[in-house]
Amino acid sequence: MDSYAVFLRGINVGGINIKMADLRDALKNCGFPDAKTLLASGNVVLSSNLDAAAVKQECEKCLRATFGYDAWVVVLDAGRVAQLVDACPYPEDDKSTHTYITISSDIPSLDELEAAGSLLEKHNQQRLGPEALAWLAPVGGTLDSPFSKVSSKAKFKAATTTRNLRTLIKVRDAAAALDAGQAKGS
Template sequence: MENYAVFLRGINVGGINIKMADLKTALADYPFTKVKTLLASGNVVLQSELSPAKVKSEFEKCLRDGFGYDAWVVVLTASRVAALVEACPYPADDKATHSYITLASDKAMLDELFRAGEELDGMEQVRLGPEAMAWLAPAGGTLDSPFSKLSSKARYKASTTTRNLRTFIKVRDAAAAL
């Protein structure tokens, strides 16, 4: 049995509203155990005997079939989430900046996004691995930051999702506690 973290993209924004209690109920019909939802922004931890790719496939099927949501999720093992938190060089709590981790299910898309970020003036970012990068945004200006605007383009929608480092730490802790 492996502990996993599942990060949903675009849930409870832009008209796609799924109650976490309803999601948890729907997931009961799938090969997952100890399912827990965290926050309302689409973070789930669970256990499964399936591979990460199969967890992704089954989870997306649940979202499509149960909610009519053409879903995109990134699935990581609990140990990988912990390693990414440890590798992030930015602070979880800072009054001047907010730290983010962008995850991708498609390495080529993350490569492209990272290269595009390198072209932005004042952009501070670091690659954490083939599936993740960390970046900083000014406190209070995340959505208006050039990188946030870049990463929200439709081109990256199917393969990337971003979480505040504080959220990522909560997911790490919940996945480890399963």
């Protein structure tokens, strides 16, 4: 069984409010019995015999049926989350900037986002792999940063989501704990 991180796009902002306990229960009822939520921004770790694409499809179907909204998720293998955290060249905590990683389920969308962002901010982003782009925003100015404004456009909504590096570290650690629990149970 493989462990995955599931990142929901656009919940608990903009009118789509889902309690994490309800999210966890919904995913458990949809065939992911060990689903665990982290923070209140739609981060889930779970294990499955399905591949990442099938986990994505099942999670989106479950969320749409349970919560009645047009749900989009990005699913990464738990090991890949750890690799992205390790590859990020920016600091976890800094007094002047916040580090974010935008992840995508559609590589061409991320390519387009990267190209648009690089026109605005030459030195504040770095591609971490085909599905991830790290970028910096000034403390207190994340939503006003040029890259944030570009990434919030509707055309990127279904394929990308952004998390700060601290959140991805928590997701990485929770996924590792899930893996350790599975190893112990085998």
